[in-house]
Amino acid sequence: MDIFDQKEVLKSFQILVDSREQATERAEKRYKSFSAPYSRATLDYGDYTYNAILPDGSSLFDTCKTIKPLCVVERKMNLDELAACFTRGRERFKREFERALDQKCRIYLICENSSWENLINSKYRSKFNSNAFLASSVAWMVRYNMNVVFCKEETSGRLIKEILYRDLKERLERGEFDGCKFDSAHR
Secondary structure, three states: OOHHHHHHHHHOOEEEEEOOOOOOHHHHHHHHOOOOOEEEEOEOOOOEEEEOEOOOOOEOOOOOOOEOOOEEEEEEOOHHHHHHHHOOOHHHHHHHHHHHHHOOOEEEEEEEOOOHHHHHOOOOOOOOOHHHHHHHHHHHHHHOOEEEEEEOHHHHHHHHHHHHHHHHHHHHHHOOOOOOOOOHHHO
């Protein structure tokens, strides 16, 4: 795929929002801050991924099927929600990350209204011990090749779009989609 084809694919970039994501006022505000088209689809793991139209006219993913993304953003609204994933929701969270790992998916975990300092210094409501919280967070970064991004709520939409767009751009430049239609059936 030459540079001109890559540019055309990038023009068709679209964010896919997991169909299980709640349509709240906060979510709508986040979606608007994407500054990119978005639609809903069922993702096997993660909250957000991307889709695009390849030069042959086919989409990377068939949005009528459950999608096994190449790159996802998992979003948490704060440290308390993340703590719940590492405690009472740990097995479900683990299974989701294992499915992503099996597909060699890049995972970015965005945690809004948070920082490493708040995590380490127990500046959250959960009773999850900060040492255990830190250990779980770092272990998952290593185990699942997860990248953690802390940010303010108002910047999460822009970061989600930028992470996903840059992942697609890098893959196009490396030729990962050259000569093939890619969707979850081709994994």
